[in-house]
Amino acid sequence: MKYDFSARAHTLMSSPLLSIRTQTRRGSVISLAEELPAEELFPLPLLAEAASTVISADAQALQYGDPEGYGPLREWLAGDWLKGKGVHIPGDGVLLTTGSQQAVDLLSRVYIDPGDRVLVENPTSPGFLQALRMQGAVIIPVQGDREGLLPEDLREKIIRHRPKVLFAAPSFTNPSGILWSLKRRKEVLEACVTHDVLIVEDDSYGDLHFKRQDRSGSKYPSLYALEDAGEDGHVLYIGSFSKTVAPALRTGWAAGSRELIGVMAAAKGMADWQSSSLNQRLLYHLLHASPFNLREHIALLNREYGTRLKLMAELLKRAAWKDSTYDLPAGGMFLWVSLPEGLDAGILLKNALRKGVVFLPGPLCTADDSGSRYIRLNFSHPGRDELLLGMNLMSEAVSEFTARS
Numbered sequence: 001m002k003y004d005f006s007a008r009a010h011t012l013m014s015s016p017l018l019s020i021r022t023q024t025r026r027g028s029v030i031s032l033a034e035e036l037p038a039e040e041l042f043p044l045p046l047l048a049e050a051a052s053t054v055i056s057a058d059a060q061a062l063q064y065g066d067p068e069g070y071g072p073l074r075e076w077l078a079g080d081w082l083k084g085k086g087v088h089i090p091g092d093g094v095l096l097t098t099g100s101q102q103a104v105d106l107l108s109r110v111y112i113d114p115g116d117r118v119l120v121e122n123p124t125s126p127g128f129l130q131a132l133r134m135q136g137a138v139i140i141p142v143q144g145d146r147e148g149l150l151p152e153d154l155r156e157k158i159i160r161h162r163p164k165v166l167f168a169a170p171s172f173t174n175p176s177g178i179l180w181s182l183k184r185r186k187e188v189l190e191a192c193v194t195h196d197v198l199i200v201e202d203d204s205y206g207d208l209h210f211k212r213q214d215r216s217g218s219k220y221p222s223l224y225a226l227e228d229a230g231e232d233g234h235v236l237y238i239g240s241f242s243k244t245v246a247p248a249l250r251t252g253w254a255a256g257s258r259e260l261i262g263v264m265a266a267a268k269g270m271a272d273w274q275s276s277s278l279n280q281r282l283l284y285h286l287l288h289a290s291p292f293n294l295r296e297h298i299a300l301l302n303r304e305y306g307t308r309l310k311l312m313a314e315l316l317k318r319a320a321w322k323d324s325t326y327d328l329p330a331g332g333m334f335l336w337v338s339l340p341e342g343l344d345a346g347i348l349l350k351n352a353l354r355k356g357v358v359f360l361p362g363p364l365c366t367a368d369d370s371g372s373r374y375i376r377l378n379f380s381h382p383g384r385d386e387l388l389l390g391m392n393l394m395s396e397a398v399s400e401f402t403a404r405s
Contacts (some may be wrong), residue, residue, distance in 0.1 A: 002080070006025045008136065009224060010135050012288045014161060017254040018375060021159050023161050025055065025260065029353065029390060030345050030356060030357045030358070030378045030382060030386055030390035030393065031357075031358050031378070031381065031382070031390075032358065032359045032379075032382065032387075032394070033358045033376070033378060034176070034381065035243075035333060035378065035384030036306065036378065036381035037242070037244075037246075037247065037333075037380055038244055038301075038305075038380075038381055039091050040177055041157060042245075042246050043190065043292055045288060046286055046290050046291065046292045047246065047282070050282045050283075050289065051249065051282050053285060053289075053358070054282050054285050054339055056283045059245070059400070061128065061277065061281045062194065062271065062278060063277065065280070066272060066274065067095075067266075067269040068092075068094070068261075068265050069095060069253075069275060070246060070277055070280035070281055070284060072288070073096065073280050073281075073283050074094045074096060076284060076287060076288060077094055077096075077255075078094050078255070080378070081294075085311040086222070086375055087224055087225050087237060087255065088228065088230070089255045090230050090258055092262070093255055093257065094254070095253050095254045095255075095265050096275055096280060097238075097251075097252045097275060097349055098115075098250045098251075099125050099247070099250050099251070100202060100204045100239060100240040101131070101252070101253040102239075102268075103236075103238040103253070103254040103264075103270075104127060104128060104167070104200065104238070104256070106264045107200055107236060107254070107260075107264060107317075108134070110263045110266075111136065111164065111165065111198065112135045112136075113135075113136075113138070114135065115136060115137075115138060115243050116163075116165075117137070117138045117163040117164065117166070118132055118137045118138050118139055118164060118167065119140050119141075119154070119157060119161075119163045119167070119172055119252075120132075120136070120166075120168070120367055121142060121144055121149060121167075121168055121169070121176075122141030122142060122144065122159060122166065122365050123176055123336070123365035124141070124169075124365060124366070125169065125174040125175075125202070126174075126364045126365055127174075127204075127306065128167045129364075131359075133274075134165070138155065138161075139367040140157055140161055140163065142157055142166075143404065146178060147180060147181040147183070147221075148170060148178060148181060148188065148285055149180070149188050150278075151184070151187040152189060154166075154191050156396055158191060158192075158197060161278055162195075164197070164198060165197065165199070165200060166192055166197055166199045167200045168200070168202070169201070169202040169203070169204070169205065170185055170201065170210065170222070170333045171203055171209075171220060171222075171331070172206065172221075172330075172333075173332075174204075174205065174332070174333075174334060175328075175360070175365045175376035176326075176327075176334075176336040177329025177332045177334055177335065179220060179329070179330050180332065182220065182221070185226060186226060186284055189223050189227055189235075191227055192234055193234050194394075196234070197234065197235055198234055198236065199223055199235045200235075200236050200238065200374070201223045201235050201236065201238065201335070202220055202238050202239070203239045204238070204242070204243055204252070205331065206220075206222070206239070206357070207298050208244075208245075208298070208331045208332055208333065209302060209331040210302055210309065210328060210330055211330050211331075222237060223235045223237075223366075224255070230257070231257050231258060231392070232260075233257055234239050237255045237256060238253060238254045238255070241283060244301065245283065245286070246298070249279045249282065250275060250276060251275065251276075251279055267340065274343050276392065282366070285337040286348070288393055302331075305379065307384075308382075308387055309328065309329070309335065309379050311379075311387055311388070312335055312377060312379045312391060313328055314390070315395070318395050319399075320395040320402070321340070321398060322340060322394065323341065324337055324338060324340050325338045327335070333380040333381075334376050334377065334378055335376070335377045335379060336374060337374065337375050337377060338373055338374055338377055339373045339374065339375060340371075342402075343398070343401060344372050345361035345363065345371070345372050345373065345375050346363070347401065348375070348398065349361050351396065351398075351401050352393065352397040354397075355393040355394075355396055355397050357390045357393040359376065359377055360376040361374075361375060361376075362375055362376065
């Protein structure tokens with residue numbers, strides 16, 4: 001039969017992200033495109049031990065759980081982990097989700113109606129854009145610089161458009177890797193509080209910091225910690241263990257007021273009832289009852305990812321990349337590259353695919369499909385040898401494109 005999909009489904013199925021991910025899953029290309037950590041750094045022996053212990057100890061681990069998530073993990077998250085970041089969560093203010101992307105999706109479902117105006121960084125996360133487009137939101141980009149969103153542009157767009165939400169990632173914005181200054185964080189928070197705009201703050205990359213800082217993050221506190229408003233706050237704080245432990249555990253979180261979390265939990269109950277209770281118990285055992293130390297593991301990731309970023313930057317100095325520009329991020333997983341004049345990201349992607357390497361074209365990270373002269377390169381997932389080969393193939397693709405222009 002001829003299936004009559006909704007208009008929103010058509011926007012989803014036509015996304016170039018599907019094609020990129022399909023190519024990558026076939027294993028025939030080197031991917032510099034995706035948001036993946038290095039699997040060779042997963043704590044495999046300890047995860048295996050945790051899985052065996054959890055399953056053999058209690059059959060309840062294989063039973064249905066609560067939509068809000070496994071209680072002890074929620075308590076550990078709100079207590080040991082988030083308090084260490086200066087984040088104080090009210091009781092019942094934590095919802096465990098299937099990654100941070102589900103937190104974005106749930107918030108979009110319960111808070112945004114078709115036609116509502118929302119603000120995003122420019123560029124911003126492709127995941128944000130997909131969820132908002134599926135909900136029928138009117139997406140308005142806010143301009144920024146190396147310190148974060150520009151307060152003047154933010155205030156002007158708040159007054160003109162009266163948005164309901166601002167989606168932002170102050171610590172290593174995806175894809176630009178920008179780390180907002182403390183001054184800029186305060187200015188953005190003040191503007192949103194003054195005009196009663198909810199902020200969805202994604203801190204999924206915040207721990208991947210290549211330069212030493214205070215363990216509490218006091219130099220770059222989250223917007224949630226800065227406001228510290230408890231029940232009446234303007235910030236929904238979301239994050240994930242996907243980038244720091246393992247993506248397949250599919251464990252993220254949303255933290256905020258009990259009212260907001262309660263409505264999101266009700267929506268989650270309709271969507272999938274709960275994220276995997278087994279995975280949450282496994283993660284809790286790993287974090288709480290095994291020799292695994294999450295802070296030490298993150299330090300290991302940061303040393304290795306810092307090395308891979310430096311390697312990628314060195315390879316970008318080759319002649320093929322002449323006149324390309326970029327700012328080396330202090331953390332995260334991506335390098336946001338401005339291509340030389342005349343290079344188009346979409347056409348370059350076709351060239352690169354023929355060579356056997358793929359990246360994320362800039363238009364997928366912009367609300368207005370601009371960014372044709374930008375590409376996002378992931379340096380965390382490819383091993384050093386694969387990164388070297390992938391960047392060499394990228395150089396060949398750039399050289400051939402330039403030669404034909």
